[in-house]
Amino acid sequence: MTDRKVVTVFYDERVLKHFPDVNTAFLPGRLDKRIRTILSGLAVQWKYPEHPGRLQAVMELLNREPIPDVAFAPGQAATREQLARVHTMSFLDDIFSLRDDSAWLDVDTTAVSPGSVEAAEVAAGTAIAAVEAVMAGQTESAFALVRPPGHHAEPARARGFCLFNNVAVAAAHAKAVLGCKRVLILDWDVHHGNGTQDIFWADPDVMFIDLHRAAPFYPGTGALDDIGAGRGEGTTVNVPLPGGAGDMAYFHAMQEIVVPATEYFNPDLILVSAGFDAHWFDLAMNVSYEGFAAMASVMQSLARRHCDGRLVCVLEGGYNTESLSHGVHSVLKVLAGGSVPDPKVCGMEEVDRAAEFHRGAFTDEDTG
Numbered sequence: 001m002t003d004r005k006v007v008t009v010f011y012d013e014r015v016l017k018h019f020p021d022v023n024t025a026f027l028p029g030r031l032d033k034r035i036r037t038i039l040s041g042l043a044v045q046w047k048y049p050e051h052p053g054r055l056q057a058v059m060e061l062l063n064r065e066p067i068p069d070v071a072f073a074p075g076q077a078a079t080r081e082q083l084a085r086v087h088t089m090s091f092l093d094d095i096f097s098l099r100d101d102s103a104w105l106d107v108d109t110t111a112v113s114p115g116s117v118e119a120a121e122v123a124a125g126t127a128i129a130a131v132e133a134v135m136a137g138q139t140e141s142a143f144a145l146v147r148p149p150g151h152h153a154e155p156a157r158a159r160g161f162c163l164f165n166n167v168a169v170a171a172a173h174a175k176a177v178l179g180c181k182r183v184l185i186l187d188w189d190v191h192h193g194n195g196t197q198d199i200f201w202a203d204p205d206v207m208f209i210d211l212h213r214a215a216p217f218y219p220g221t222g223a224l225d226d227i228g229a230g231r232g233e234g235t236t237v238n239v240p241l242p243g244g245a246g247d248m249a250y251f252h253a254m255q256e257i258v259v260p261a262t263e264y265f266n267p268d269l270i271l272v273s274a275g276f277d278a279h280w281f282d283l284a285m286n287v288s289y290e291g292f293a294a295m296a297s298v299m300q301s302l303a304r305r306h307c308d309g310r311l312v313c314v315l316e317g318g319y320n321t322e323s324l325s326h327g328v329h330s331v332l333k334v335l336a337g338g339s340v341p342d343p344k345v346c347g348m349e350e351v352d353r354a355a356e357f358h359r360g361a362f363t364d365e366d367t368g
């Protein structure tokens with residue numbers, strides 16, 4: 001075990017090839033017309049928000065502020081067989097037929113460019129590579145830095161900027177090939193992971209826990225009483241939160257729901273659908289870098305208690321490049337053994353300091 005790495009980042013530049021540009025010609029058709037009409041009605045020039053600059057910003061920060069004990073490894077492309085564990089054959093045929101095209105896939109502005117299909121294969125395959133390395137004991141934990149994201153992708157439908165459901169492909173691979181009996185997925189992206197929920201809805205061996213901003217926020221799914229069905233009843237756990245919820249609410253949910261659910265389920269692998277759009281720069285919630293770090297630390301402790309530390313984060317959303325890159329950095333720092341900051345209510349310390357500074361101004365007494 002002496003050469004087991006602490007935490008490894010899996011990254012493959014082919015994921016940058018996915019780059020839909022709304023100014024180029026897309027495949028003609030009803031969907032194109034409909035989305036062009038929606039976009040032309042906006043007051044601002046619309047750009048595809050899920051762009052290569054997201055990952056370039058993360059890698060740039062990791063180069064500028066390297067974290068000791070973080071290793072790097074390349075990704076790989078997922079095979080059709082690996083993708084077909086969670087997606088239908090007809091869906092895969094349709095996506096593969098778009099390999100050289102620009103096309104809208106969904107009215108929520110999910111699109112592909114030439115290069116997107118390869119990027120999506122590499123995103124799913126890189127999540128698999130991260131899980132394989134963790135299961136083989138080469139690294140305690142791993143972070144798959146991938147795009148397009150995955151958690152909105154359903155068995156037969158791409159949506160929400162997602163083509164293939166990366167975390168689901170990785171979980172299915174862990175079960176089918178790597179001997180995992182029970183896989184736990186925590187999704188802390190601000191949006192509900194509707195695709196992951198669908199895929200494992202009736203699966204008793206994959207527990208899916210999702211903290212998200214409640215409907216009608218996109219995608220509008222993830223109600224409290226959506227708990228799975230059939231043999232999977234009880235292994236879907238939704239925690240809908242109000243807009244603006246911050247570190248304290250998320251940490252409360254971790255302590256009161258995620259920890260006991262994980263203790264009960266006793267997984268042999270933990271995956272995190274790690275989006276960073278709950279940071280306040282993305283304008284939906286109020287999670288801080290310390291909040292993300294604290295959640296990562298809880299998951300690391302759970303993984304160490306139940307499954308020899310085996311924890312894999314798979315990147316999902318996060319559209320402000322500054323909060324995305326610093327969010328990933330804060331999580332990696334904790335996974336690599338850094339100290340864990342206390343979750344707190346933003347601004348309290350600053351108010352205490354200011355109160356101390358101004359105290360003398362509110363009295364005529366000479367306090368000197």
Ligand SMILES: [Zn+2]
Nearest residue numbers: 189190191317
């Ligand atoms: Zn999201």
